[in-house]
Amino acid sequence: xxxxxxxxxxxxxxxxxxxxxxxxxxxxxxxxxxxxxxxxxxxxxxxxxxxxxxxxxxxxxxxxxxxxxxxxxxxxxxxxxxxxxxxxxxxxxxxxxxxxxxxxxxxxxxxxxxxxxxxxxxxxxxxxxxxxxxxxxxxxxxxxxxxxxxxxxxxxxxxxxxxxxxxxxxxxxxxxxxxxxxxxxxxxxxxxxxxxxxxxxxxxxxxxxxxxxxxxxxxxxxxxxxxxxxxxxxxxxxxxxxxxxxxxxxxxxxxxxxxxx
Numbered sequence: 001x002x003x004x005x006x007x008x009x010x011x012x013x014x015x016x017x018x019x020x021x022x023x024x025x026x027x028x029x030x031x032x033x034x035x036x037x038x039x040x041x042x043x044x045x046x047x048x049x050x051x052x053x054x055x056x057x058x059x060x061x062x063x064x065x066x067x068x069x070x071x072x073x074x075x076x077x078x079x080x081x082x083x084x085x086x087x088x089x090x091x092x093x094x095x096x097x098x099x100x101x102x103x104x105x106x107x108x109x110x111x112x113x114x115x116x117x118x119x120x121x122x123x124x125x126x127x128x129x130x131x132x133x134x135x136x137x138x139x140x141x142x143x144x145x146x147x148x149x150x151x152x153x154x155x156x157x158x159x160x161x162x163x164x165x166x167x168x169x170x171x172x173x174x175x176x177x178x179x180x181x182x183x184x185x186x187x188x189x190x191x192x193x194x195x196x197x198x199x200x201x202x203x204x205x206x207x208x209x210x211x212x213x214x215x216x217x218x219x220x221x222x223x224x225x226x227x228x229x230x231x232x233x234x235x236x237x238x239x240x241x242x243x244x245x246x247x248x249x250x251x252x253x254x255x256x257x258x259x260x261x
Contacts, residue, residue, distance in 0.1 A: 003098035006063040006216035007089070009109045010189070010208045011055035012196050013037060018054060031197060052108070053115040057082050058196065060089050060113075061208040063216040066096065070244045072213060076205045083120035086113055090124035093146070097126060099153055101219045103172040103211075106149060106156040157218055176214040179221055182259035185210055185252070206252035213256070217241070 013034040018024065024033055038048035059076035075085040090113075093100065102109055117124065125133060131142025146154045149164070162168035177183035187195065187207040195204050217238075224234040242260070245253040 001065075001067070003064065003066040003096045004101060004216070004219070005092065005096070005098040006101040006212050006219060007105070007109070008061050008102070008208050008212040008215060009057055009112060010059045010061075010192050010204050011112060012058050012193050013050055014054045014056040017056075034193065052112050053119075055112050055116075057085055057112060057116050058192075058201075059205050059208045060085055061205070061212040062089070062092070063212045064092075064096070064098070065216070066098075070240065072209055072244075072248070074205045074209055076201065076208075078201060082116060083122065086117045086120060087122045089113070090117070090122060090127055093124065094126045099155060100146065101155045101157065101215060103215045103218070104156065104158045104169070105154065106159050110154070155219065155222075157215065157222060161222075172211065172214055172218070176218055179218065180260075181214055181217050182210070182256050183214060185255055185259060206250075210252060210256055213241075 015030045015033045018033050018037050019026075019028075022036075024036070028036075037050060037054070041048050041050055059074050061074040061076075062072070064071045075088050077085070080088070092098075116122075126135070127146050129135065129138055129141040130145050130147060131139050133141065135141075141153075144151045144153050149156075149159070158169050158172065162170070173183040173188070185207070187203065192204055192207075220229075220234060220237050223229050224231065229237070242257060245257055
């Protein structure tokens with residue numbers, strides 16, 4: 001089986017960018033700048049979801065399966081800045097050339113990483129390979145690359161399961177819980193900004209990791225439905241993931257395992 005990398009990102013308002021674009025008074029606090037942007041967004045669109053280029057990446061959580069090796073980790077502030085977080089994510093794609101798996105990655109996560117990576121001078125040749133690169137197998141990417149919606153090198157589970165129809169898409173949390181996985185635990189995307197302001201960075205990271213793992217687990221279910229693995233292989237993978245989480249032995253994974261009944 002080829003390497004599989006399931007991932008999720010969390011973002012906060014790009015306060016610095018908002019100040020620059022709107023020429024805001026330096027005396028305004030970050031909270032005031034963000035609230036002004038939310039108000040303007042609500043007036044124009046009816047919601048306070050900021051445009052993707054104004055979403056600052058604060059954490060990328062990853063679940064990597066390579067053969068028998070399983071790893072879950074995060075690239076996150078304050079340990080790394082946004083530029084380093086994004087560059088290291090694409091460096092992983094450069095190194096392992098995995099299938100990347102997301103939930104709404106085509107509609108949110110990857111476009112955000114594109115815009116923010118462009119701002120920071122991030123380099124990602126393998127990711128952007130469309131069959132005209134310098135790699136020995138580059139021509140294969142003409143028919144199966146990370147960019148095309150209908151290729152499997154990037155598997156956006158939400159998009160595919162909904163047959164590319166936005167009205168048919170469902171929340172990851174609800175689908176994961178219906179299957180029998182824990183789903184979201186204690187936080188959702190709407191609470192990230194307030195948690196960030198309160199200095200609860202670790203809580204945001206832990207939440208993002210559980211979302212990435214829910215995405216991975218649902219992808220294993222999809223592989224079984226698609227006939228890539230048999231029932232025994234599916235059950236073995238579930239048992240293996242449980243064992244790995246127990247070995248990590250961190251509070252959010254103990255909570256995750258307790259909810260995974």
